[in-house]
Every structure is written in C-alpha cells, then in structure tokens.
Amino acid sequence: MSKVSFSALLTLSMLMPRTALAVCETPTTLSDLTILESAGEEAFAQMETDQLLTSSTLARTKILPCLKEPLSVAASAGFHRLMALEAYINADEPRAIAEFHASRKLEPGYTFSVDVVDADHPLRVLYETAANVSDGEAEAVYPPIGGYIMVSGVRNAARYKATPVIIQVFGSGDVLMETRYVLPGEALPKWSDNPLGLTAADLGIKRSVLKDPRPWYIAAGVSALTGGVLYAVAMNERSLFQDPGTSDDELLGHQTSANTLKTASIVAAGTTLVFTGLGVGFQIRFGEKHSITLSMEAARNAP
DSSP states (O other), X not given: OOHHHHHHHHHHHHHSOOSSSOOOSSOBOHXXXXXXXXXXXXXXXXXXXXXXXXXXXXXXXXXXXXXXXXXXXXXXHHHHHHHHHHHHHTTXXXXXXXXXXXXXXXXXXXXXXXXXXXXXXXXXXXXXXXXXXXXXXXXXOOOOTTOEEEETTEETOOOBXXXXXXXXXXXXXXXXXXXXXXXXXXXXXXXXXXXXXXXXGGGTOOGXXXXXXXXXXXXXXXXXXXXXXXXXXXXXXXXXXXXXXXXXXXXXXXHHHHHHHHHHHHHHHHHHHHHHHHHHXXXXXXHHHHHHHHHHHHHHHOO
16 A cells, blocks of 8 residues: 555544544545545555455445535445445455445446456456346435435435445535435435425415315326326436447436436326325315315305
C-alpha cells in the first residue's frame, strides 16, 4: 500500500469512534469514502488482507452511516466493489457476486485494472458472472412525507430484494435524514405509510372534501393512467438497453431509466389500489348520508 493511502487510512481509523456502532459525532464525507475504496483496492492488489478488511469495515460501519452528503453513482459503485473484495477474502462467493452485480448496475462499463486484479485471477470470473444474476423482486419504497429516497446515488430508483443497495433518506427541504446499507433479503424500513410520500394537498384534495369519495376515485384514475404510461416508457428504455446497437456510454442511462420507471409504475399501481380502497371506504362510510343531504336540498329547491 502506498504511503499516502496508508496514512489516510490510519488517520481515518484514529478519528472514528471505537464503539461497535457509529456514534456520528463528526459527519463524514464522500472523500472519506473514496479514500477507503481506493485503499481497499490497493490492499487487495498487494495481498494485504488486514488492510483490506480494515478499509471495508471502516467504510461500512463508520463512514457510510455518518455520511452527510448525497452519494454519487461512482462512489456507490466503488463501495459495492469494496464489499465484494471483502466477501471474496472471507470466502463468501454469493455475497461477492451480489455486490459485484450491484456495482455493475451502476457502472456497467467498469473493469478492474490488471494492477489490482491479474488477468487470470478467479475474481474476474465472479465479476463476469455477476452481470447475469437476478436483481430480485422489486419492492415499494415509502419515503418520508414530502421527502424522497436515493438508491445508490440515483433518486427514486428501484430497490430490488436480491441486490445490495445504499439507501439515503431525505426529508422536506432536502435534509439528509439517514444513510443505510441494505443487504439482500433485508426488509426495507418504512419512513411513512405512503408509497410516494404524497399528501392530500399534493393531489389537490382539500380538507373540506375529504369525506367525498369522488376525489379518491379521481386520484385512483390518475394514478392508474400514470402507471400505465410509466410502464410503457420503462419497456421502451429496456428495449434500448438490450439493443446491440446501443453504445456503452448510453447503457447506464437506459438501464437506470428502465429500472426507475418500472418501479414507479409498480408504486403507481399500488397507489391506485390504495386510492380506490379509500374511495370505496368513504363511499360506504359517508355515501348514504351524502345522498340524503342531496335529496333534502333537492326537495327544498323543488318548485
């Protein structure tokens, strides 16, 4: 490991709290994370296992949870590669493949330098294998009301259950509330009960008409129409991604768009069901009274 990388790693390890969980007394930065990603790769190249595991542990348990700025796609991909190297050193091949898969989704054109991984190294076989494994089932994301979610540096992107991701949670006013590393199979927390973080006001529904089922039916119809459009566009982006004529520089954009739009269409479908259920509920709860009131008004106004 170079003197510069080792010095930076040593400084970071001294500054980080010694407790099992990150205390986050001092916010960390993307620069802290990328230093560890580079140090981990260099340690792997030099076969310095202890330094690699130190870098990966610091990145996962100390730097990432205390991150107080938005992640870039490149930094997210680098983190997943570092986790893959850690898994490989620990003889955890399935996790290594899953982490490489996550990194390749973000940077499909990335290749390891021969200075880091020899041309005939078995790690390259795992890296190529990772390109074809399944993402897993899509999962609806429930951001805070008025906020949004960043998935591995991509706003409102898909979260698939078999793929590790980094979730950043933003509240209203773009305030970063939490940075969380989510492993395959791990349940994603719900930061609200609303899959899109929407409020009635966002849909143009005033408080005075909340007992009227019609706005909910209208919202359901709009959500259904939106979901259909999003799904159609997602399928078009997918076809462009699979088109052999698409250049490598455009692959990530098409893949990200397809995944994001597909997830948004799934969420829209779920939202449609929610709004329809609300409409039916309000119809049953308030519909009869509403009809009686209208009938009485009609009787009073009758000639």
